[in-house]
Amino acid sequence: MPTEEKPLQFADVNNDIVRSLVVTGRNYYITLGIAMFVALACFFFPWFYQLYYGIGAAGMNHPTVWGTYLASFIFWIGLSHSGTLLSCVLHITNSEWRKAMYRSAEAMTLFSLLVAATMVMVHVGRPWFIHWAAPYPNQMGLWPNFKSPLLFDVMAITTYLTGSLIFIYMGSIPDFAAVRDRTSGWRRHLYVLLSLGWRGTDTEWHRLGWAYTFLAVLIIPLAVSVHSIVSWDFAMSLVPGLHQTIFAPYFVVGAIYSGTAGIVTVMFVLRKYMNFEHLITQLHFDNLGKLLLFLSLLWTYINMLELFTGWYSGTSAEYEQIKYKLTGFYAPLYWEMILFCAVAPLLMFSTKFRTSFVPMLVLSIAINIGMYTERFLIIATTLSRQYLPDAWGVYVPSLVEISILVGSLAVFVTLFLIFVKIFPSVSIYEVKETMPQPRKREANLES
Amino acid sequence: MNFIDRFVAGWAKYRKPGYYEDFDYAWTMTIDLDRCSGCGACVTACQAENNIPIVGEEELRKGREMQWIRIERYWEGEYPNAKLKFIPMLCQHCDAAPCETVCPVSATYHNQDGLNTQIYNRCIGTRSCAVYCPYEVRYFNYYDHHWDAPLEQQLNPDVTVREKGVMEKCTFCVQRIRQAKDHAKDDGRRRLRDGDVQPACVQSCPTEALNFGDRKDSSSKVYRSMHDPRAYHVLEELNTLPSVVYLKKVETHAD
Numbered sequence: 001m002p003t004e005e006k007p008l009q010f011a012d013v014n015n016d017i018v019r020s021l022v023v024t025g026r027n028y029y030i031t032l033g034i035a036m037f038v039a040l041a042c043f044f045f046p047w048f049y050q051l052y053y054g055i056g057a058a059g060m061n062h063p064t065v066w067g068t069y070l071a072s073f074i075f076w077i078g079l080s081h082s083g084t085l086l087s088c089v090l091h092i093t094n095s096e097w098r099k100a101m102y103r104s105a106e107a108m109t110l111f112s113l114l115v116a117a118t119m120v121m122v123h124v125g126r127p128w129f130i131h132w133a134a135p136y137p138n139q140m141g142l143w144p145n146f147k148s149p150l151l152f153d154v155m156a157i158t159t160y161l162t163g164s165l166i167f168i169y170m171g172s173i174p175d176f177a178a179v180r181d182r183t184s185g186w187r188r189h190l191y192v193l194l195s196l197g198w199r200g201t202d203t204e205w206h207r208l209g210w211a212y213t214f215l216a217v218l219i220i221p222l223a224v225s226v227h228s229i230v231s232w233d234f235a236m237s238l239v240p241g242l243h244q245t246i247f248a249p250y251f252v253v254g255a256i257y258s259g260t261a262g263i264v265t266v267m268f269v270l271r272k273y274m275n276f277e278h279l280i281t282q283l284h285f286d287n288l289g290k291l292l293l294f295l296s297l298l299w300t301y302i303n304m305l306e307l308f309t310g311w312y313s314g315t316s317a318e319y320e321q322i323k324y325k326l327t328g329f330y331a332p333l334y335w336e337m338i339l340f341c342a343v344a345p346l347l348m349f350s351t352k353f354r355t356s357f358v359p360m361l362v363l364s365i366a367i368n369i370g371m372y373t374e375r376f377l378i379i380a381t382t383l384s385r386q387y388l389p390d391a392w393g394v395y396v397p398s399l400v401e402i403s404i405l406v407g408s409l410a411v412f413v414t415l416f417l418i419f420v421k422i423f424p425s426v427s428i429y430e431v432k433e434t435m436p437q438p439r440k441r442e443a444n445l446e447s
Numbered sequence: 448m449n450f451i452d453r454f455v456a457g458w459a460k461y462r463k464p465g466y467y468e469d470f471d472y473a474w475t476m477t478i479d480l481d482r483c484s485g486c487g488a489c490v491t492a493c494q495a496e497n498n499i500p501i502v503g504e505e506e507l508r509k510g511r512e513m514q515w516i517r518i519e520r521y522w523e524g525e526y527p528n529a530k531l532k533f534i535p536m537l538c539q540h541c542d543a544a545p546c547e548t549v550c551p552v553s554a555t556y557h558n559q560d561g562l563n564t565q566i567y568n569r570c571i572g573t574r575s576c577a578v579y580c581p582y583e584v585r586y587f588n589y590y591d592h593h594w595d596a597p598l599e600q601q602l603n604p605d606v607t608v609r610e611k612g613v614m615e616k617c618t619f620c621v622q623r624i625r626q627a628k629d630h631a632k633d634d635g636r637r638r639l640r641d642g643d644v645q646p647a648c649v650q651s652c653p654t655e656a657l658n659f660g661d662r663k664d665s666s667s668k669v670y671r672s673m674h675d676p677r678a679y680h681v682l683e684e685l686n687t688l689p690s691v692v693y694l695k696k697v698e699t700h701a702d
Contacts (some may be wrong), residue, residue: 056589125572125612
């Protein structure tokens with residue numbers, strides 16, 4: 001019997017995905033080991049060094065008091081944005097091609113948010129008092145400042161994190177049950193707990209579907225609001241170049257853009273190393289490519305608009321800001337960003353490019369490098385050229401900052417690697433929905 | 448009065464426009480740029496009074512010097528006809544201060560004297576106030592600073608030594624204001640008189656370019672000088688309502 005021609009059976013999906021959880025190769029352990037080592041050496045060690053000696057270990061100085069830590073924070077929040085948001089939008093619009101990828105996309109959301117929250121801890125001067133930013137009854141009788149956009153931020157991110165966690169967990173319950181029925185030992189105990197006694201009755205499916213759609217509708221405005229609120233941290237200041245109404249849509253579009261690119265990267269890796277070739281196909285890359293192209297055009301438009309607004313204001317501070325951005329100290333970075341995020345994505349007009357895996361991987365990584373640069377530039381160019389020329393200065397990240405940036409990537413990879421061994425990283429039941437119904441008679445004839 | 452009425456009334460009281468007009472005092476400083484010679488006595492006096500750390504050569508090169516009051520120098524024109532102008536720049540104690548709204552933990556707030564205060568113990572070091580401040584007068588403690596052996600003897604016991612990770616800035620020498628109020632109370636006076644209190648920078652200014660007082664008191668020196676026709680605020684267009692008033696330097700056209 002030629003196995004290649006046999007259509008994919010329901011059991012194959014189950015087996016494939018359970019195999020990805022249970023069978024662990026040497027390569028996995030090596031990768032996990034490297035990721036954990038890099039996380040320890042490049043993230044936690046420099047962080048403890050900085051905690052001990054003070055924020056001075058980073059390169060921030062007098063006019064530029066914010067640096068790469070905050071840029072990384074926005075970057076990770078941005079990366080988080082396409083996961084759950086994209087998954088929700090595609091769920092509501094009934095896009096079939098979502099089903100193979102959404103679980104890993106949602107996991108990306110969760111872990112990027114966790115890393116982003118950690119970046120805030122790295123950023124502030126006294127992280128041991130960070131809980132003061134949360135409204136809780138305390139013996140000091142003090143509340144946080146509800147007028148502060150930073151406080152809005154704390155609220156928005158906590159809400160988004162909780163929402164995303166519930167959403168990914170609820171969508172995985174039937175899969176946990178499926179895995180529960182096929183594993184033994186400690187895994188079985190774990191999945192018995194996680195699947196919450198799921199039996200697969202009609203009532204259960206009905207309730208799951210209803211609750212899932214409800215949450216999806218709830219999370220879309222939440223995702224948009226989170227990044228708008230992150231942008232207010234900047235836009236509510238008086239700093240020329242930051243004080244712009246365009247910032248909320250600018251950040252939201254940028255977030256979805258970098259997040260979608262991140263999904264392309266993750267999907268390539270999953271496809272290649274988890275053997276999901278028949279689940280993640282050219283169709284997914286084609287569709288994501290179209291979305292990326294659209295977002296890149298939107299992003300380019302908003303960038304031009306940002307320059308226009310500055311020019312239209314007609315104030316000397318804004319002029320200086322634009323001049324500095326386009327030709328000043330950070331100009332090479334600016335033009336790199338334009339190349340990676342506005343020019344290179346135009347390649348995706350070609351269907352051939354969208355359906356080839358390696359070029360899409362390279363482009364998706366380039367886009368995220370460009371988007372990181374964007375976040376860095378938003379902080380560095382504006383803060384180093386503010387109103388009083390006497391207080392102008394230049395900021396260059398220190399070794400500790402660069403190390404923590406690299407390390408945060410390793411933290412993310414570590415979390416993701418642990419995730420793929422606990423969560424079924426491709427949704428079992430939703431992939432089955434896209435497959436033809438099995439025919440009993442044929443199966444009987446074959447056996 | 449039910450809960451909602453009380454809430455609305457409380458809200459209206461809190462949101463009252465111009466609420467800062469009702470403060471006990473409205474401390475104001477005027478800086479006469481015509482008199483300022485840029486000598487830097489105010490900078491030194493401030494450094495001594497407020498336990499401001501000397502960050503050292505390396506930190507200075509990184510641009511992390513700390514001066515609650517600094518002399519900004521602006522050159523005008525090319526070499527033979529070059530002109531040098533000074534503007535002493537310190538916390539403007541804005542009545543509509545951008546730094547106060549952004550602090551997530553309210554570590555900086557407006558007190559009943561119209562001062563923009565910084566609570567070091569409450570600060571978690573987000574540094575957002577320094578970003579929001581258009582005058583760039585907030586300074587961050589990047590490290591724990593220490594004073595070598597005999598020098599710690601000259602620290603002012605009335606002023607906190609700040610730890611790492613905390614923002615700091617000019618307080619209008621709030622410790623002196625507090626002390627003057629205590630003395631006034633001992634003398635049985637309800638209010639301070641003009642001249643009862645002087646911040647270190649004002650006290651040390653050799654040309655008396657700096658003046659300090661209560662602008663609610665119409666007989667005060669500072670009230671008179673802030674109504675001078677030369678008076679202006681720096682970056683007035685941002686509408687931060689600063690409490691520091693500058694008196695414009697009069698241009699002399701000798702040629």
